[in-house]
Amino acid sequence: MAGGSTTTVGHSYPRMEGRAKVTGRAEYIYNMRLPSMLHAKVHRSPISHGRILSIDTSEASAMPGVHHVITGEDVKKVLPEPYYGPAFHDQPILALDKVRHFGEPVAVVLATDPHIAETAAQRIVVDYEELPAVFDEVEALTSDVIVHEELKPAGTFADLKHLAGKRDTNIALDYHLQHGDADKAFADAEHVFEHTFRTQQTMHTPFEPMVALADVRNDHATVYSSTQGPSFVRFELARLLGWPESNVRIKTAHLGGGFGAKVYVKVEALAMALSLIAHRPVRVALTMEEQFYTITKHPSTFRIQSAVDKDGKVIGRKCEVWWNGGAYADIGPRVTQKSGFTAAGPYDIDNVAIDSYALYTNRPPAGALRGFGIPQLVWAYESHTDIIARELGIDPIAFRKQNILRNGRPQAVGTIVKDGEFEAVLDGVAERMNWNRPFDKGSGTKLRGRGVGLGFKASISPTTSSAIVSVNADGSCIVYCSTVDMGQGSDTAMAQIASEVLDIPIEKIRVVNPDTDVTPYDMSTLGSRSTFHMGHAVRLAAGDARDKLHAMAEEVGMPEGSNAPLPELFIRKFGMRAGAIVGSANYIPEFSPPNYDTGQSTNATPFWMIGATGAEVEVDTETGQLTILRLVNVCDIGTPINPIVVETQISGAAVMQLGFTLTENMVIENGQLTNPSLADYKIPGFFDMPDTMENGYIDAVQENGPFGAKGAGESGTFGVSPAIANAIDDAVGVRISEMPITAEAVFRALREKQGKPLEEN
Amino acid sequence: MGGQKKTIGFTLNGRRVAADIGVHQNLTEVLQEEFGLFGARESCGQGLCGCCTVLVNGIAVTSCLSLAAFADGADITTIEGIADGETLSAEQDAFIETGALQCGYCTPGFILMTKQLLDENPDPDDDAIMHYLSGNLCRCGAYPEILKAVKLAAQKRKAG
Numbered sequence: 073m074a075g076g077s078t079t080t081v082g083h084s085y086p087r088m089e090g091r092a093k094v095t096g097r098a099e100y101i102y103n104m105r106l107p108s109m110l111h112a113k114v115h116r117s118p119i120s121h122g123r124i125l126s127i128d129t130s131e132a133s134a135m136p137g138v139h140h141v142i143t144g145e146d147v148k149k150v151l152p153e154p155y156y157g158p159a160f161h162d163q164p165i166l167a168l169d170k171v172r173h174f175g176e177p178v179a180v181v182l183a184t185d186p187h188i189a190e191t192a193a194q195r196i197v198v199d200y201e202e203l204p205a206v207f208d209e210v211e212a213l214t215s216d217v218i219v220h221e222e223l224k225p226a227g228t229f230a231d232l233k234h235l236a237g238k239r240d241t242n243i244a245l246d247y248h249l250q251h252g253d254a255d256k257a258f259a260d261a262e263h264v265f266e267h268t269f270r271t272q273q274t275m276h277t278p279f280e281p282m283v284a285l286a287d288v289r290n291d292h293a294t295v296y297s298s299t300q301g302p303s304f305v306r307f308e309l310a311r312l313l314g315w316p317e318s319n320v321r322i323k324t325a326h327l328g329g330g331f332g333a334k335v336y337v338k339v340e341a342l343a344m345a346l347s348l349i350a351h352r353p354v355r356v357a358l359t360m361e362e363q364f365y366t367i368t369k370h371p372s373t374f375r376i377q378s379a380v381d382k383d384g385k386v387i388g389r390k391c392e393v394w395w396n397g398g399a400y401a402d403i404g405p406r407v408t409q410k411s412g413f414t415a416a417g418p419y420d421i422d423n424v425a426i427d428s429y430a431l432y433t434n435r436p437p438a439g440a441l442r443g444f445g446i447p448q449l450v451w452a453y454e455s456h457t458d459i460i461a462r463e464l465g466i467d468p469i470a471f472r473k474q475n476i477l478r479n480g481r482p483q484a485v486g487t488i489v490k491d492g493e494f495e496a497v498l499d500g501v502a503e504r505m506n507w508n509r510p511f512d513k514g515s516g517t518k519l520r521g522r523g524v525g526l527g528f529k530a531s532i533s534p535t536t537s538s539a540i541v542s543v544n545a546d547g548s549c550i551v552y553c554s555t556v557d558m559g560q561g562s563d564t565a566m567a568q569i570a571s572e573v574l575d576i577p578i579e580k581i582r583v584v585n586p587d588t589d590v591t592p593y594d595m596s597t598l599g600s601r602s603t604f605h606m607g608h609a610v611r612l613a614a615g616d617a618r619d620k621l622h623a624m625a626e627e628v629g630m631p632e633g634s635n636a637p638l639p640e641l642f643i644r645k646f647g648m649r650a651g652a653i654v655g656s657a658n659y660i661p662e663f664s665p666p667n668y669d670t671g672q673s674t675n676a677t678p679f680w681m682i683g684a685t686g687a688e689v690e691v692d693t694e695t696g697q698l699t700i701l702r703l704v705n706v707c708d709i710g711t712p713i714n715p716i717v718v719e720t721q722i723s724g725a726a727v728m729q730l731g732f733t734l735t736e737n738m739v740i741e742n743g744q745l746t747n748p749s750l751a752d753y754k755i756p757g758f759f760d761m762p763d764t765m766e767n768g769y770i771d772a773v774q775e776n777g778p779f780g781a782k783g784a785g786e787s788g789t790f791g792v793s794p795a796i797a798n799a800i801d802d803a804v805g806v807r808i809s810e811m812p813i814t815a816e817a818v819f820r821a822l823r824e825k826q827g828k829p830l831e832e833n
Numbered sequence: 834m835g836g837q838k839k840t841i842g843f844t845l846n847g848r849r850v851a852a853d854i855g856v857h858q859n860l861t862e863v864l865q866e867e868f869g870l871f872g873a874r875e876s877c878g879q880g881l882c883g884c885c886t887v888l889v890n891g892i893a894v895t896s897c898l899s900l901a902a903f904a905d906g907a908d909i910t911t912i913e914g915i916a917d918g919e920t921l922s923a924e925q926d927a928f929i930e931t932g933a934l935q936c937g938y939c940t941p942g943f944i945l946m947t948k949q950l951l952d953e954n955p956d957p958d959d960d961a962i963m964h965y966l967s968g969n970l971c972r973c974g975a976y977p978e979i980l981k982a983v984k985l986a987a988q989k990r991k992a993g
Contacts, residue, residue, distance in 0.1 A: 086929050086930065086932065087929075087932070087934070089937070090928075090929035090934065091921070091929065092937075093934050093937030093940050094912075094921065094924075094925040094928050094929055094934065094937075094940055094941075094944060095872070095912065095913060095916055095921070095925065096870070096871065096872020096873070096911065096912035096941040097871075097872070097913065098937050100871070100874075100938070102874065103865070103871040103874075187855075187857060276972075277972055278936075278972065279876040279877075279882060279884055279936065279938040279939055279970075279972050280874075280876070280936070280938050281876070326936070326937065327936060328874075328876075328936050328937070328938030329935075329936040329938060329972050329973060330936075331972075359878055360876060360877045360878055360879075361878075558936055559934075559935030559936030559937065560935070561935075716932045717932065719932075720932050720935060720973075720975060723974065723975075723977055723978075724935060724973045724974035724975060725974070726974070727976065728972070728974050730974075749877065749879060749881075750877040750879060750881045750882060750970070751879055751881055755970060755972060756970075756974065756976075757967055757969075757970055757976075758963040758964075758966055758967045758976055759963060759967055761963075761977070765977060
């Protein structure tokens with residue numbers, strides 16, 4: 073399916089919804105109101121771990137205007153097993169018996185006036201027996217503090233089944249990979265290196281906060297949600313209700329950002345339960361602060377060891393990764409495994425051992441965030457790789473190229489790499505940075521350095537997308553698919569694909585907002601999977617419609633090549649402007665499940681996403697202040713469907729990762745989150761942009777992709793953090809091993825190096 | 834709450850309007866609940882992200898921090914009021930053409946600030962643009978494209 077000559081695909085189109093967005097008229101679920109609805113406001117736990125002794129709702133209930141005050145026990149009366157989660161059924165809709173993280177929902181007030189609901193929620197009094205809490209992922213491994221008495225895997229994933237009923241552990245998944253003989257490689261090595269790296273807890277901060285409006289009537293539930301995964305939400309709510317999926321309808325609109333925050337169930341189960349109890353539509357709309365208590369990015373600790381021979385070839389690598397999943401597993405166990413198997417980096421290493429652990433702690437839950445664990449891994453393996461190169465006196469790019477993974481070679485998981493242009497991506501960065509030319513290292517107190525980072529990711533697999541394409545009698549066309557456009561431009565890409573296949577102008581194509589009663593199944597909009605998976609489904613569905621149109625033309629005596637306009641064809645067939653030609657398709661890529669003991673799979677992913685970053689920085693040695701002079705981001709995204717959108721995806725991903733690298737950090741002190749607001753949790757603004765930034769993609773074709781394309785939403789995040797740390801090392805000879813890289817962290821490292829360490833706080 | 838009410842009158846996108854509001858309500862809420870205008874939207878709730886920007890008497894304010902009661906007698910322009918019928922403003926066109934929006938949630942705020950900037954300074958350089966727009970945040974990270982959009986809008990306005 074290589075590109076060839078296309079008329080729509082491969083060309084830059086402005087987003088279809090651009091006009092709606094610049095006029096303020098775009099549809100978001102946060103804007104929705106339903107007749108007679110009640111507003112819900114949540115009372116949240118102030119402690120990280122404790123037993124609920126009593127909940128006094130009397131004062132809240134007595135407030136004029138309050139309709140209901142609802143606790144976990146009330147939910148249990150209508151939903152006997154009110155626990156949800158994609159990997160474990162561990163998360164109660166409202167806390168039952170215990171709270172496991174600060175900010176956990178404990179009770180809800182419903183009122184017609186949201187201000188009354190909010191005030192009343194503050195008047196609920198909960199008495200707790202506080203329990204010791206564990207916050208650190210490594211401590212959680214051996215801690216006496218147990219977050220869940222018993223593990224409750226959802227049964228959806230085969231590799232979690234052995235955890236059912238397990239007690240007295242915080243390990244929500246242990247994933248192991250064996251490739252070759254790592255122990256022997258270390259015994260044979262000329263050099264052995266070991267480092268430990270850590271990442272902090274961060275949050276997506278989508279600007280449209282999570283929101284769901286539920287309307288449960290008789291045996292039918294309709295939920296309007298800002299979800300990235302309407303099909304999963306339908307599945308999970310139907311399971312909770314014990315109803316067929318046809319009795320649960322999930323509708324979305326455009327999302328004001330998602331970044332992984334809005335996958336799986338977030339506030340939908342709560343909204344549904346509240347409507348079930350109140351017999352009225354209920355709106356649960358979180359604030360920016362509440363999002364910090366709902367889903368976050370995994371903090372992680374990664375101990376990485378390398379065995380290197382006398383020629384600088386990495387012959388063995390051992391990786392131990394601990395993922396801090398917080399109090400509820402969400403999709404963390406999948407991060408542990410699906411990202412875990414790439415932990416040894418984009419290198420051709422014959423002997424690899426990976427141990428990857430998902431841990432429960434008493435932090436807010438962690439899930440997917442733009443890269444699904446990959447940025448945490450790249451931070452470690454690319455920092456580590458750079459240290460090795462420097463210690464061996466080899467140029468960091470030359471060292472990487474010496475060890476780089478190439479097409480036709482097996483990745484550590486055992487899958488032969490195909491259409492993975494690792495070297496070209498690295499070369500793309502090196503060329504743009506003029507790597508082989510002399511570099512001005514600065515002078516005095518302003519020293520300069522440069523560094524690179526190269527990362528990669530497998531697509532979550534196997535997953536299914538379905539699509540319907542309907543051609544109307546006037547020659548216009550409607551695409552029905554459950555891919556959610558949250559800013560990544562998927563509606564436009566899907567319209568381009570349908571336009572290309574059917575030869576219908578893009579202006580005459582509409583992509584319907586996901587609505588599970590209307591748009592067919594899709595696994596979810598996550599992991600940069602939509603262009604590939606839904607792109608294929610739409611391509612196939614459009615092809616199905618095209619074939620039917622051809623058959624119809626034949627039937628009415630307008631054979632191929634007669635070039636009659638579509639409306640005429642419909643009039644010939646149906647006698648007037650009537651009828652519709654409907655094509656449909658399911659798409660699922662080929663996949664081989666990994667062996668449980670070795671983690672090996674001959675086909676672990678339909679495609680590889682690759683991204684590299686080069687950074688030039690200036691460090692002020694008197695303050696540790698860091699200036700990013702230049703950031704170069706290059707990716708292998710196959711052949712773009714819409715080049716301008718792809719470039720902004722690469723750029724936006726890099727900007728977001730810049731925030732996670734330099735400033736963003738959920739600060740927990742004495743079991744409390746001290747900065748759940750944009751005032752104290754600093755996301756990038758205009759003045760955080762690098763002085764110059766270049767973004768690009770290499771010429772590439774994903775042979776099994778739709779029109780040569782593959783995913784592009786996350787690759788720009790991969791290399792950013794280690795590129796900056798490596799550049800700092802190049803500038804001033806200090807190594808930062810923990811994110812975020814603040815001026816204070818750099819200054820402390822500089823003082824440490826001078827033998828004049830600063831006191832700890 | 835529920836309690837004290839006040840009737841206010843103001844000009845909204847060129848039309849005289851009136852509303853009965855709660856004295857505790859902010860301007861974002863009143864624009865949404867009373868007038869169905871959702872282009873100004875609350876996100877951070879602290880006046881830091883700029884998503885709730887509206888023009889009050891020609892000056893950009895964060896409507897989530899503005900009590901609606903103070904809008905009495907004011908002239909208010911929202912994102913819904915800056916196009917001339919079906920013809921988009923130069924700023925709106927420029928944001929579409931340069932791809933300066935992704936999820937679109939912050940876009941109305943950026944466009945209103947751009948309009949105010951270009952009213953004051955028809956030919957801003959990069960520093961002036963970044964300084965002026967530094968009170969608006971875009972989580973999708975479209976800053977490089979927004980910079981281009983502002984420059985294109987400046988050109989479009991000059992071309993008339």
